[in-house]
Amino acid sequence: MDERNEPIVCVPGQRLCLSDKVNVPGPGTYEQHGYIYSKLAGVVNLVKDEHKSTVEVHGIREQSIVPAPGDIVTAEVMVVNQRFCKCVIKCIGDVVLTRPYRGILRKEDVRATEKDKTEMYKSFKPGDIILARVLPLTEVHTYQLSTAENELGVVIAHSEEGVSMVPVSWTEMQCPETLNKELRKVAKVVPEHIVNEK
């Protein structure tokens, strides 16, 4: 199958292709009479190995992934207090979650050095979008997060004006409208416009 730009949409029971050595039925499909059929309404995905391709169908609402320790997640800060901030995990890696997970980012995990000097209020504000790494699970209900890396921290933050702010240093972001500076634990990521230029 060649790569197409638009996703191939299928409905349950739709015949996808012949089941042979090359095409193997994967999740979301079933095999009948030598053909692979779709089991779900969703998007067909072909996972190609060296000499075989697995035909998968992903439903719209399927949550196929849970955060594992070491994953990079994108999360939104909900509540900030002195010791920790509560976040809602929106994406794991490239995958956008259909259902969010709860995460907690403790003060000691905010930065790698001078941990005792971190102040939560100077690192995050509610509404910030942060990149964080998932720590090993110690509690049952929440995922522990860490931003103790240069590349992790606040990526998107809005000033009081509601304008998305621009990072000016690794601890500060500036509002382009009011030129107010606010303190954040800024992630060292490629600025959006540079990515777009490329």
Add this chain to the structure above:
Amino acid sequence: MSTDTSIEPGHKSRNDSEPQDESANAQGVEVIEILPGFTNFDDFVNVGFEALKTGIKAANGLPSGEKYDYYKCFPTFRNIINEEINNVLVCMQNITEGVGVRGNIRRRDIEEKFELLIEANDILLERAGICMDEASGILRNPDVEFVVSQSNSTAVSGSWNNLSFHSKTQQTQPANKAQAICLLTAKNIQRPQLKFEDKIDNSIKPWQPRIKDKPNSLKPLALYVEEDEDGEFFSHPYEFELDRFEAPEHQLESRVPVEYKHIDDTSLIVIEKPEDIKILLDDLSKYTEIAVDLEHHSYRSFQGITCLMQISTKDTDYLVDTLSLRSELHQLNEIFTKPSILKVFHGAGSDIEWLQRDLSLYIVNMFDTHIAAKQLNLPYLSLAHLMKRYCDIDPNKHFQLADWRVRPLPEELMKYAREDTHYLLYIKDNLMNALLEQANGQSNILKAVYDRSTDVCKKIYRKPVWSEEKCMNLYRKSKKMFNNRQLYALRELHKWRDATGRAEDDSTGYVLPNHMLLNIAESLPREMQGILACCNPIPPLVRQNALSLHKIILKAKEQPMIKPILEDDIRQRMTQRNQVTDLETTLLYSPHDMPHDMEIRADLPCLLDLNSSSEINVTEHTIPHTVTVFDSPPQSEDENTAGHITRKKRRTPFISPFERYKRVLPMVAAEEAKERERQEKEEAERIKLVENSENEIAESKNRVYKHFKDVVGAVTNPISVQQSAGSSSNQSIDSKQFGPDHKTLSQMQGRKRKRQSNYHDDTKLTESQDDLSTPLPFLHKKFTQNYRRDKRELNSPTQGVKKQKKSYHDTGHSSFTEDTELSANNELSVKSLRNNKKKSKQENKRNMKEKGILPRESFDYKNVDFSSFQGGSRAHNQIPFQAQNKKKNARGNRGKGNRGNKKQKWNC
């Protein structure tokens, strides 16, 4: 003599007290029950101490010193004293004889008496020590095991201190006591593996069955190697028979459960000797059903060993010692593989493997009560629960973890072991009835249970094999996040643990328990002590192999740090995707899906077919909407369009934070690589610098050498510095001869010249700034030359030396800079001396008179301050060193600055 005796009573009573005490100790340890009139040891000790106390008090109360002298005047006192001394000596004699020291204490002098006492004390102490060792189980001789066997509670409790307590409580409430003990071990158990006829093979070779003959066979014994994804293994000898096995009719019928006999009415037969097996075989063949259970030990053995087999018929309980009968018990196959005899197990899965591995026993016709209970959906499936349910017996399972290698078995363990199988037959009857009832009198469910039990019998024992997967499982379960170094350490330690376990025939848990393994891998201790600090208590094998562990850790620490890569994630994700489709297809299969006569064709149109892509023509049509609620009215459009457009232009398409993160990763990696490169370069540069500096040193040496040579060469004209001080005419000659360059040298005298010389030195210093080496061989050469000259001058007591001395005084500095110059001066003076002695003589005399220094008779070598040369050289070196330091600092600062810059750079 009188003083002697005056000391003696006190000494004696004190010395006397010690052996008594010790004997009390020793006796107490050895024979508790023999002690007359004492229920326990503590009482005895108290009474003993009481007696000692009064004895010492009485001895202290005796008169001493002057008083004794006074009392001695009275003959009655003397008589009594002598009598008492005699008594005490007799008593001591008795004790020493009892201990076994030869020699009569009464006829010796006081020194010999003392020696005798010391000897007796030593013997007593040694005996006490041995007894204590025995009690704590340190000694390993057959005698000790005998002691263990005599009082079984010693053997099981493992702690000698608990002994009295336990033996007391045993009589009052034995049930409670059993509850209290959970883990029973003895400290000095001989490894039973040592006595096995077959040697334990822990290698990775596939396990080979040792079965020699095959009773009850339908097919002759044949073992062949099979292979699957986990490697090779030997086929099951009774596979054919098990495949053919059908439960006999009478086993499928409902029956009235045979009530078990009370455990006290049932005879217990312990099978320990090879001859007893015959009796067991004969007896078992009379029955149609037997219950079997095993006890296993897996801590001090890599693969584990079967320690005890319990067999119960409805009349008798047997305990078979599988340690001593390991190589004989294969005879039981006669019974165990007989299809007409039903073997009842509970949870046979591992039992089957153990029987194969240790005893070459196989089972045909088995009923597993665990499987039956599962089939009946009982709330709990444990044997304890089944016993409670059907027999109303609350067994204590506290001995399950006991060390079953203890021989002979303590009473409690025997009782516990027989309970395991004693009720099993009755339970089985009940379960069978329940299964028949579940199937409304049909036998199909019961048959299914038999089939499943037979499947369990087909299990083949396979040796544990180390695989990375096991290690990763441990890691995953630990819920820790390791970097690649830690993971490397974990893997290597895990591998080491497995290898050590195999080599030493100890379980991996004994070699290094999991939590300690993870602890070490996580902390990666730099020192060897750190490894030991991670473990508490330290496993003996870790202590032994601390060095090799340390090496592993060091190797792990050397691994380059790699940021965890997202792509090849080792962790298994819990995903819904991994569901197998097989089950779905079977569920989805319906015979009515397709018409009966329809042929399966291979050319049906498909969604993904390229050829038939026309079929799924998903073309995009943009249909202009007709609803205009959200559209702004056409008039206003013109006004806003400009603004809108600019806004839209400014807004860049959204890029997810993660995408941006991913984009930055290669940059970071590149930066890191650059950093590493830079570091390497720096390192290379540093090495180069060192080389350079070495070159420079050589160069500067050459330069200095050249300089000296020049100087030496230049001062061919005989003009002494000191001399020139006196005569201005000489000076003028000098200056004429040497020209402006050498004026300084020749004019050196007085204050001005000194300063000049200093200045000169400074310039020279800068020349040889990078001189690092302390001893300058070249300079040394010069010096020795100097000395030689000095010596020469010694022969003819000249004034040059004196002058030299004087010059020292003159300058009076210890700094080398001047000294070197001095030496140069000396050189000059020496030369000049030689060249015109006459002049110098006169000058010298005058000089000496001027300065008030008298010539010495002989030159004293020791007086020359050589250290000033060395010190000078050191001082000379210090400067460049500091300069280097400065350089280093500067470099470091630069590095820091760079780093700081790096941190800040990206901000802009």
